[in-house]
Amino acid sequence: MTDVLRVELRERIAVLTLDRPGVLNAIGTATTDRLGEVLDELREDDRVRALVLVGAGRCFSAGADLAEIESFTAAYQFREFVGRLTSVGRALQHHPKPSVAALHGFAFGGGLELALACDLRVAERGTRLGLPEMKLGVLPGAGGTQRLPRLIPPAVARQMILTGEPIDADRAYGLGLVNELAEGGGALAAAEALAVRLAAGAPLALAAGKRLIDEGLRMELDAAIAYERETVSVLFTSEDREEGLKAFRDRRPGDFRGA
Structure with missing residues (x-):
C-alpha cells in the first residue's frame, strides 16, 4: 500500500505525491486508505505546518481507478469506494494544516475532487481540469457536484458537470478555481513556495x-x-x-x- 503515495518533509511542509504514474495516478482503494492514514498522522506532527498534494509523472490524476470500479458487482461496493474518497476529501478540507494542490497535465474526476478539497490550488499553464463522469453515465460522487459550485460561478460549474467537458488552467485561474499559474514544469515549486508562506503563519x-x-x-x-x-x-x-x-x-x- 505504501507504493501508491510518497511522503517527503521539506521546510515545515509535507509533500504528498500520488505515485501511480503508470496508470496516470488513478485513485483506488489503496490510495485513499494510505492518504487517509497519512493525513491522520500529520495532524499531530509538529514538524509539519502545511501540505502539498501533487501527482507523479505526466499528470496530477486521471481520476478514480476504473479498473477497480469495473470489478464491482453490486452498488454497495461502489458506494463504499466513493465513501472512502469522500472521507479523504473531508479530511483534507477539515485538516488543521492548510493544503495546496499542485496540478499539471490534467486533473480529472476524483483527482479534481481531491484538489477541490485542498485549500489552495496551483496549476501549470495548459493543465486541464474537469469532471468527466457524465460521459460514463454517472456523476461525480466525492464532493465534485457540491464543492465546484461553491468555488466558481454555479452556471460554469453546472456546464462542467452536465457536459463532462474540462476547462484549461488559464480559464480556471480567471474563475478563481486556481490561485496561481505556473509555467511548464513549475507547479510543484510554486505550490511549495506558497505552502512555505502558509507554514510561516501561526x-x-x-x-x-x-x-x-x-x-x-x-x-x-x-x-x-x-x-x-x-x-x-x-x-x-x-x-x-x-x-x-x-x-x-x-x-x-x-x-x-x-x-
Missing part, C-alpha cells in the same frame, strides 16, 4: 481561519460574524499572539509555536 490561527471560512459560509452573516468575534477572542490569549506582536515591534518574522 498554527492556531491557520486552523481557526480554515474553520471560520468553512463553517461561516453555512451560517447567516450575523451569526458568522459573532462566531468570528469569539474565535479571535480565544486566539488573543495565545502565546503566538504575544509573539506576533513582539515580532512586529522588532520588525522580524514571528517564531510561532502553536501555543
Whole structure:
C-alpha cells in the first residue's frame, strides 16, 4: 500500500505525491486508505505546518481507478469506494494544516475532487481540469457536484458537470478555481513556495481561519460574524499572539509555536 503515495518533509511542509504514474495516478482503494492514514498522522506532527498534494509523472490524476470500479458487482461496493474518497476529501478540507494542490497535465474526476478539497490550488499553464463522469453515465460522487459550485460561478460549474467537458488552467485561474499559474514544469515549486508562506503563519490561527471560512459560509452573516468575534477572542490569549506582536515591534518574522 505504501507504493501508491510518497511522503517527503521539506521546510515545515509535507509533500504528498500520488505515485501511480503508470496508470496516470488513478485513485483506488489503496490510495485513499494510505492518504487517509497519512493525513491522520500529520495532524499531530509538529514538524509539519502545511501540505502539498501533487501527482507523479505526466499528470496530477486521471481520476478514480476504473479498473477497480469495473470489478464491482453490486452498488454497495461502489458506494463504499466513493465513501472512502469522500472521507479523504473531508479530511483534507477539515485538516488543521492548510493544503495546496499542485496540478499539471490534467486533473480529472476524483483527482479534481481531491484538489477541490485542498485549500489552495496551483496549476501549470495548459493543465486541464474537469469532471468527466457524465460521459460514463454517472456523476461525480466525492464532493465534485457540491464543492465546484461553491468555488466558481454555479452556471460554469453546472456546464462542467452536465457536459463532462474540462476547462484549461488559464480559464480556471480567471474563475478563481486556481490561485496561481505556473509555467511548464513549475507547479510543484510554486505550490511549495506558497505552502512555505502558509507554514510561516501561526498554527492556531491557520486552523481557526480554515474553520471560520468553512463553517461561516453555512451560517447567516450575523451569526458568522459573532462566531468570528469569539474565535479571535480565544486566539488573543495565545502565546503566538504575544509573539506576533513582539515580532512586529522588532520588525522580524514571528517564531510561532502553536501555543
